[in-house]
Amino acid sequence: MLTYVRKNITEVEYRTWFVPVRPLGVQDGALVLGVRNSFAMEWFRKHYQDLLEDALRHLGAQHPAVTFEVLPAVQEAMISPLDPPAPPPSTRSSIIVPSESSRRSLNPKYIFENFVVGPNNNLAHAAALAVADSPGKTYNPLFLYGDVGLGKTHLMHAVGHYVVEKHPEKRVEYVTTESFTNDLINAIRDDKMTQFRNRYRSVDLLLVDDIQFLAGKERTQEEFFHTFNALYENHKQIILSSDRPPKDIQTLEGRLRSRFEWGLITDIQSPEFETRVAILKMNAEHKRINVPQDVLELIARQVTSNIRELEGALVRVVAYSSLNNVPISKAMAAKALTDVFTSQDVQIEMSDVLRAVAEHYGVPIEALKGAGRIREVVVPRQIAMYLIRSMTSHSLPEIGMFFGRDHSTVLHATQKVGEQVGKDSELTQQIEMLKRRVQGLEELF
Numbered sequence: 001m002l003t004y005v006r007k008n009i010t011e012v013e014y015r016t017w018f019v020p021v022r023p024l025g026v027q028d029g030a031l032v033l034g035v036r037n038s039f040a041m042e043w044f045r046k047h048y049q050d051l052l053e054d055a056l057r058h059l060g061a062q063h064p065a066v067t068f069e070v071l072p073a074v075q076e077a078m079i080s081p082l083d084p085p086a087p088p089p090s091t092r093s094s095i096i097v098p099s100e101s102s103r104r105s106l107n108p109k110y111i112f113e114n115f116v117v118g119p120n121n122n123l124a125h126a127a128a129l130a131v132a133d134s135p136g137k138t139y140n141p142l143f144l145y146g147d148v149g150l151g152k153t154h155l156m157h158a159v160g161h162y163v164v165e166k167h168p169e170k171r172v173e174y175v176t177t178e179s180f181t182n183d184l185i186n187a188i189r190d191d192k193m194t195q196f197r198n199r200y201r202s203v204d205l206l207l208v209d210d211i212q213f214l215a216g217k218e219r220t221q222e223e224f225f226h227t228f229n230a231l232y233e234n235h236k237q238i239i240l241s242s243d244r245p246p247k248d249i250q251t252l253e254g255r256l257r258s259r260f261e262w263g264l265i266t267d268i269q270s271p272e273f274e275t276r277v278a279i280l281k282m283n284a285e286h287k288r289i290n291v292p293q294d295v296l297e298l299i300a301r302q303v304t305s306n307i308r309e310l311e312g313a314l315v316r317v318v319a320y321s322s323l324n325n326v327p328i329s330k331a332m333a334a335k336a337l338t339d340v341f342t343s344q345d346v347q348i349e350m351s352d353v354l355r356a357v358a359e360h361y362g363v364p365i366e367a368l369k370g371a372g373r374i375r376e377v378v379v380p381r382q383i384a385m386y387l388i389r390s391m392t393s394h395s396l397p398e399i400g401m402f403f404g405r406d407h408s409t410v411l412h413a414t415q416k417v418g419e420q421v422g423k424d425s426e427l428t429q430q431i432e433m434l435k436r437r438v439q440g441l442e443e444l445f
C-alpha cells in the first residue's frame with residue numbers, strides 16, 4: 001500500500017507525512033491509521049484520503065475506507081535536533097519540560113583525533129589538550145574565541161570526551177549559554193533554584209558555549225557569576241567559548257569580564273589553505289569517499305573562512321556527483337560549486353524562498369507564516385528562515401517581521417539548522433536542492 005502511495009507523491013512529502021504514520025487496525029470496515037496530531041489528521045483527510053483509498057482499491061478492496069486517529073503523545077516524545085524551543089514562560093501551557101531536556105550530550109565526532117591542527121588553531125588546541133590532561137590545574141578558565149564555524153565547539157567537546165574517558169568518575173557538563181539561560185528561567189519559574197545550583201555547581205568540568213549571549217542578560221550573568229565562583233574556588237575546570245574576546249562583549253558585568261580574563265584567552269583564526277585541504281581530506285576519508293587531490297584543492301581555494309561551509313561544499317560536490325551519476329572531477333566540482341559563489345548577484349526575495357520551501361515539503365505558505373507549532377510545519381519554517389538568512393541580505397528583525405515573529409526566533413532557527421548542515425547529509429542535500437529551486441537552477445540536478 002505504501003509503495004503505491006510512494007509512487008504517487010514526492011519523496012519529501014512521503015517522508016514528511018507518511019513515515020510517522022502507524023497502522024492501528026481495521027474498524028467498521030475501515031483501515032485506521034495513527035497520525036501524530038490533529039493538524040496531521042486534517043491534512044491527511046484533505047490531501048491524502050483519496051490517494052490512500054485508491055491504494056486500497058489497487059490492492060483489491062471493493063469498498064476502500066480509511067480513517068485517522070491521533071497517536072498517543074508518547075510517540076511524539078522523541079526530540080529531534082530540529083525541534084522548536086520551548087515557548088517562553090508566559091505562553092506556556094501546563095506541559096512541563098524537565099530541565100534535563102536541555103542537557104546536550106557531546107557530539108561523538110568532536111574528538112581530538114578529528115581535529116586538524118594548523119597554525120590558525122595550534123595554541124587553542126594545545127591549551128585544550130593541557131586542560132583536558134589535568135582539569136582545573138593549568139589554565140582556568142580557558143577562554144576560546146573566534147568567528148563562527150572555526151572549531152570552538154569541536155574543541156570544547158573534545159576536552160569533554162577526553163576527560164570522560166580518562167576519568168570516568170568526573171562529571172562533565174556541556175551547555176550552551178542559551179540553554180543555561182533557559183534552565184535558569186525554568187528553575188525560577190518552577191521554584192527549583194536549589195536543583196539548578198546543585199546541577200551546575202557539582203561538576204568537575206563545565207563547558208559553556210557562546211558566552212557572548214550573556215550580554216544584556218543581567219539575571220543570568222548574576223547566576224553565572226556565582227556558578228563560576230563556586231567552581232573556581234573548588235579548582236573545577238571551566239571552559240568558555242565566544243565569538244569575541246571578553247573585552248569586546250558589550251554589557252558584560254565587569255566582575256565577570258575580569259574573571260574570564262583570569263585564565264588563558266586564546267583565539268582561533270581562519271585556517272590557511274593547507275589546513276583547509278587537510279580538513280577536507282579527513283572528511284572525505286571519514287565518509288569513505290575517494291575525492292581526488294585537485295578537487296580538494298579546488299574546494300579549499302573557493303571556501304576560505306568557515307569550516308562548516310567548507311564541509312558543506314564537499315557534501316555538495318559529492319551529492320552532485322551521485323545525483324547526476326558522474327565521477328568526481330575538477331570540472332564537475334567547479335560546476336557543482338558555481339552557484340554558491342554567484343548567488344549574491346541574483347536578487348532573491350523572501351517570498352521566493354518561502355514558495356520553494358512550501359512546494360518542496362507540501363506545506364501551505366500560510367502554515368509556514370502561521371503560528372502552528374507542529375513538527376511538519378516547524379521544521380520547514382526553520383529551514384525557510386535559514387535559507388532566507390543565507391540567501392538574502394535581510395536582517396534578523398526583517399525576517400522576523402515577515403514571519404510575524406521576533407528576531408530571536410529567527411536567530412534560534414538559523415542556528416538550529418546551521419548546526420545540522422554538513423552533519424546531517426540528508427538535510428544538507430535538501431537545502432542544496434532548495435537553493436537551486438529558489439535560484440531556478442534545479443534543472444542542473
Ligand code: ADP
Nearest residue numbers: 114115116148149150151152153154279307308
Ligand atoms: P564554532 O563552534 O567555532 O562555530 P564548530 O566547532 O561548530 O565551530 O566547527 C564547525 C565545523 O567545522 C564542525 O563540523 C567541526 O567538526 C569542523 N571543524 C572545525 N575546526 C576543525 C578542525 N580544525 N579540524 C577538523 N574539523 C574542524
Ligand code: MG
Nearest residue numbers: 152153154209
Ligand atoms: Mg559553536
